Amino acid sequence: MNSIQRADMAVIGTWRDNIRTDETLARKWFDKHGMTELVNDVVSRCPTKAIMLKETKDVCQGAKISAVAVNDTNSLEIDNGNCVRCMHCINVMTGALGTGVDKGATILMGGKRTLKIGDLMGTVVVPFLPLKNEEDYEALVEIAQKSIDFFAENALEHERTGEMIERIGLINFLEGIGLEIDPSMVSTPRTNPYVRTDGWDDEVAKINARKAAA
Numbered sequence: 570m571n572s573i574q575r576a577d578m579a580v581i582g583t584w585r586d587n588i589r590t591d592e593t594l595a596r597k598w599f600d601k602h603g604m605t606e607l608v609n610d611v612v613s614r615c616p617t618k619a620i621m622l623k624e625t626k627d628v629c630q631g632a633k634i635s636a637v638a639v640n641d642t643n644s645l646e647i648d649n650g651n652c653v654r655c656m657h658c659i660n661v662m663t664g665a666l667g668t669g670v671d672k673g674a675t676i677l678m679g680g681k682r683t684l685k686i687g688d689l690m691g692t693v694v695v696p697f698l699p700l701k702n703e704e705d706y707e708a709l710v711e712i713a714q715k716s717i718d719f720f721a722e723n724a725l726e727h728e729r730t731g732e733m734i735e736r737i738g739l740i741n742f743l744e745g746i747g748l749e750i751d752p753s754m755v756s757t758p759r760t761n762p763y764v765r766t767d768g769w770d771d772e773v774a775k776i777n778a779r780k781a782a783a
């Protein structure tokens with residue numbers, strides 16, 4: 570949270586596969602803490618309601634589903650497609666639940682406390698960057714280097730990265746440092762009904778090509 574709110578460039582560790590489960594440890598946790606704590610401190614505190622308590626011990630793992638029995642009549646089911654990797658359930662049921670193994674980092678730009686304009690939260694510019702080998706780390710350093718160079722050339726005096734992005738627009742910043750622009754990066758709908766549509770077909774073709782590749 571601190572890095573999202575303060576860092577010009579935040580690098581936050583994450584994973585992109587499913588949450589891992591361990592039934593022995595889940596049962597042990599349940600024996601010690603019970604149903605009230607499971608409901609009040611795990612299920613209901615998931616920010617995206619991705620965890621469901623089920624009245625069966627027969628778990629059904631799926632492509633995006635993690636599941637684990639906690640006793641002979643109940644289990645937990647996690648919809649990984651809706652999990653935002655906040656870590657809360659994993660911190661509470663450590664061992665019984667664990668992060669996935671396909672790990673990397675999410676990169677955000679532009680967080681800052683008050684200076685020229687009010688506080689800004691960082692914006693996700695790379696949802697997942699694998700950090701497994703030397704080339705991955707070089708890619709991370711390259712993103713940092715390009716944003717420092719762009720900042721040096723385009724920021725006004727006393728501006729921080731977030732203020733520069735607010736002033737010139739996120740699209741111009743991303744184009745400037747050579748990152749792919751994704752519709753998911755829209756943080757608020759436009760308030761001006763007039764739009765320019767130059768290059769529209771090219772952008773639609775690019776989005777469709779990315780979707781087809783994914």
Ligand code: SF4
Nearest residue numbers: 615652653655656658
């Ligand atoms: S990590 Fe967070 S968002 Fe994901 S299932 Fe656990 S509590 Fe929910």
